[in-house]
Amino acid sequence: ADAAATALMVAGSKDWHKITKSMALDYAMLIDGNGNIHMTPAMTKRIKILDKTADSPIIIKHEL
Numbered sequence: 001a002d003a004a005a006t007a008l009m010v011a012g013s014k015d016w017h018k019i020t021k022s023m024a025l026d027y028a029m030l031i032d033g034n035g036n037i038h039m040t041p042a043m044t045k046r047i048k049i050l051d052k053t054a055d056s057p058i059i060i061k062h063e064l
Contacts, residue, residue, distance in 0.1 A: 004028075013038055017061040 004023055011019045013032040017040075020028045026042040037058045039047070044060055 013059075020061075 004019075004025060007019045007023065008016045008028060008030050013030060013036065016028070016030045016038060019025075020040060026040060027046060028040045029043050029047065030038040032038065037049070039058065039060055041060055044058075049058065
């Protein structure tokens with residue numbers, strides 16, 4: 001898990017989905033420096049955002 005988390009953070013919001021695919025991760029979430037929440041479709045089914053502001057959109061990457 002630590003290796004996956006590090007790889008996702010290094011890849012950043014532009015390429016996190018490539019790392020997710022290469023590591024065969026179904027569940028992944030990344031919050032970028034702007035507060036945007038990036039998630040895989042599977043992760044959206046497991047997580048519930050309780051306090052979502054309009055300034056922090058949830059971006060779901062459907063093609064991995």
